[in-house]
Amino acid sequence: MADTKAAASAGSNLLFLREEDIRAAQDLLFFAYRDFTNAADVILDELGLGRAHHRALHFIGRNPGIPVTELLAILRITKQSLARVLGALVEQGYVAQTPGQIDRRQRLLALTQAGQALERRLFERQRERLVAAYRDAGAPSVEGFRRVMRGIMDEAARAYMDGAEQSRSDQQRGRAVRPA
Amino acid sequence: MADTKAAASAGSNLLFLREEDIRAAQDLLFFAYRDFTNAADVILDELGLGRAHHRALHFIGRNPGIPVTELLAILRITKQSLARVLGALVEQGYVAQTPGQIDRRQRLLALTQAGQALERRLFERQRERLVAAYRDAGAPSVEGFRRVMRGIMDEAARAYMDGAEQSRSDQQRGRAVRPA
DNA sequence: CCGATACGTCAACCAGACTGCCGTAACTGC
DNA sequence: GCAGTTACGGCAGTCTGGTTGACGTATCGG
Numbered sequence: 211m212a213d214t215k216a217a218a219s220a221g222s223n224l225l226f227l228r229e230e231d232i233r234a235a236q237d238l239l240f241f242a243y244r245d246f247t248n249a250a251d252v253i254l255d256e257l258g259l260g261r262a263h264h265r266a267l268h269f270i271g272r273n274p275g276i277p278v279t280e281l282l283a284i285l286r287i288t289k290q291s292l293a294r295v296l297g298a299l300v301e302q303g304y305v306a307q308t309p310g311q312i313d314r315r316q317r318l319l320a321l322t323q324a325g326q327a328l329e330r331r332l333f334e335r336q337r338e339r340l341v342a343a344y345r346d347a348g349a350p351s352v353e354g355f356r357r358v359m360r361g362i363m364d365e366a367a368r369a370y371m372d373g374a375e376q377s378r379s380d381q382q383r384g385r386a387v388r389p390a
Numbered sequence: 391m392a393d394t395k396a397a398a399s400a401g402s403n404l405l406f407l408r409e410e411d412i413r414a415a416q417d418l419l420f421f422a423y424r425d426f427t428n429a430a431d432v433i434l435d436e437l438g439l440g441r442a443h444h445r446a447l448h449f450i451g452r453n454p455g456i457p458v459t460e461l462l463a464i465l466r467i468t469k470q471s472l473a474r475v476l477g478a479l480v481e482q483g484y485v486a487q488t489p490g491q492i493d494r495r496q497r498l499l500a501l502t503q504a505g506q507a508l509e510r511r512l513f514e515r516q517r518e519r520l521v522a523a524y525r526d527a528g529a530p531s532v533e534g535f536r537r538v539m540r541g542i543m544d545e546a547a548r549a550y551m552d553g554a555e556q557s558r559s560d561q562q563r564g565r566a567v568r569p570a
Numbered sequence: 571c572c573g574a575t576a577c578g579t580c581a582a583c584c585a586g587a588c589t590g591c592c593g594t595a596a597c598t599g600c
Numbered sequence: 601g602c603a604g605t606t607a608c609g610g611c612a613g614t615c616t617g618g619t620t621g622a623c624g625t626a627t628c629g630g
Contacts, residue, residue, distance in 0.1 A: 225524060225525060225528070225529050225532070227524060227525075230558070231524075232513075232516075232517050232524075233452060233513070234536075234551070234555070235520045235524075236448060236513075236520075237452070237551055237554075238535075238536065238539040238540070238543075238551075239422070239423055239426055239539070240445070240448075241539075241544075241547040241550075241551070242419070242539040242540075242542040242543045243419055243423045244466060244543070244547075245542060245543045245544045245547060246419055246542050246543075248466075260615095260616060261616090261617090262617055262618085265420070268416060268420075272413060272417070277576075277577095278576070278577065278578095279575090279576065286424060286428075287617085287618065287619090288618075288619065288620080289576095289577075289578080289579095290578095290579085290580095290618085290619075290620085291617060291618050291619075293577095293578070293579075294616090294617075294618095313575095313576080313628070314626080314627060314628085315575070315576040315577065315625095315626060315627045315628070316576060316577080316627095317576080317577065317578090333412075333413070333416075336416060339542055340412050340415045340416075340542065341407060341412065342541060343538050343539075343540075343541025343542045344405060344407060344411075344412075344415075344538065344541070345405060345407075346537075346541045347534065347537040347538045347541050348405070348537075349405050350534055351533070351534030351535075351537045351538055352405070352534065352538060353531070353534065354527065354530055354531030354532065354533065354534020354535050354537075354538075355418075355531075355534050355535045355537075355538035356414075356418065357526075357527040357528075357531045357534075357535075358523050358524065358527045358531055358532060358534075358535035359418040359419070359421075359422040359523075359535070360418070360523075361522060361523025361526045361527055362422040362425060362426050362519055362520065362523045363418075363421040363422045363424070363425045363426075364421070364425045367421040367424075367425060370421075371414070371417055371418075371421070374417075375414070378410070440585060441585090441586090442585075442586060442587085457607080457608095458607070458608065458609095459606090459607065459608085467586085467587065467588090468587075468588065468589080469607095469608075469609080469610095470587085470588075470589085470610085470611095471586065471587050471588075473608095473609070473610075474585095474586075474587095490607095493596075493597070493606095493607080494595080494596060494597085495594095495595065495596045495597070495606070495607040495608065496596095496607065496608080497607080497608065497609090571630100572629100572630095573628100573629090574628085574629085574630105575626100575627080575628075575629095576625100576627080576628095577624100577625085577626085577627100578623105578625085578626105579623085579624085580621105580622085580623085581620100581621090581622095582619100582620085582621095583618105583619075583620080584617100584618080584619070584620105585616100585617090585618075585619090586615100586616090586617090587614100587615080587616075587617095588613100588614075588615070588616095589612100589613085589614080589615100590611105590612090590613095591610100591611085591612090592610085592611085593608100593609085593610085594607100594608085594609085595606100595607085595608085596605100596606085596607080596608105597604105597605080597606075597607095598603100598604085598605080598606095599602105599603090599604090599605100600601100600602095600603090600604105
């Protein structure tokens with residue numbers, strides 16, 4: 211049944227959006243996210259950390275030298291919520307805070323060696339799942355996935371992702387993006 | 391930059407999975423899920439309900455007559471956690487419990503008229519986002535999205551989704567699936 | 571110099587998850 | 601027909617991770 215519908219729509223660009231299709235999309239998001247996040251839980255439990263810590267580690271790792279306010283905007287949580295999580299990560303030596311050179315009010319966040327190591331362990335768990343899914347689906351599906359996911363998120367999130375990617379490739383070419 | 395990579399890989403089935411691609415997938419999942427769930431929050435806040443209530447409403451609506459244990463397995467929460475949420479929904483007249491005919495230990499869950507109405511309001515908010523994303527991406531991308539998302543989730547979740555879809559089309563043809 | 575900003579912090583609260591334990595009703599297999 | 605298992609509900613207590621509001625300090629910028 212699934213394949214009938216899939217085959218019918220896969221070739222054309224015409225969209226017949228039945229309510230069922232949208233409800234199925236809700237299911238997809240719920241289950242994929244549930245099991246994606248769950249993949250790292252074993253390691254987190256070992257260390258007595260939670261998903262909130264993982265999210266912080268992830269985005270600090272991806273944006274070394276990120277100021278607190280920017281991280282807050284990404285996570286969409288309050289200063290207090292982040293403070294607890296960040297406090298634990300700093301205390302346990304996973305995250306380092308360095309005063310900004312340009313704006314000295316800022317406390318720029320980055321992973322320590324230990325933080326990078328931990329983040330990598332967590333990453334590997336999720337990587338397995340994602341790689342498997344990507345390989346099974348194939349490159350064109352992956353591109354479709356990317357397009358739809360970008361469409362679901364807020365414009366601001368799309369802009370952030372583009373900006374961040376830009377920064378990373380700039381960095382690659384030796385240009386400093388976020389003065390550590 | 392994004393388009394260079396996209397153009398390079400969109401045509402072929404060859405996958406060059408850089409670490410950056412996988413990390414970008416993590417970002418995609420985080421942001422898409424964050425904004426997808428957020429879409430219904432306004433309405434939930436009005437009614438003093440939370441996301442937990444929404445999830446329950448969604449899956450009860452999609453599986454009328456679902457027994458408690460099955461709902462627990464889908465949500466991956468404990469009896470106690472569900473009890474509180476379900477208690478509120480029953481008390482406020484959104485969900486009805488009816489003893490199972492075949493197995494009278496079961497309390498089969500279904501949305502009341504009010505529950506259906508509420509679920510629909512919540513659904514509409516998320517629907518807007520999903521429809522927009524689907525339309526912008528186009529049918530082939532949607533199919534790719536579906537394939538990747540299915541790949542990310544557990545085998546059990548895939549099986550559930552297939553089973554549920556099967557049930558729904560059976561129902562359409564007049565066969566009783568879950569004796570209310 | 572003064573207002574806005576970046577950040578930290580205290581206190582209190584709340585949602586939503588968890589555990590362990592107990593109880594009742596009903597199904598099921600021998 | 602009884603014994604063991606299952607489906608469900610409920611109590612008590614705990615934990616994570618989110619919230620608000622208020623306040624303080626350092627720094628930036630016009």
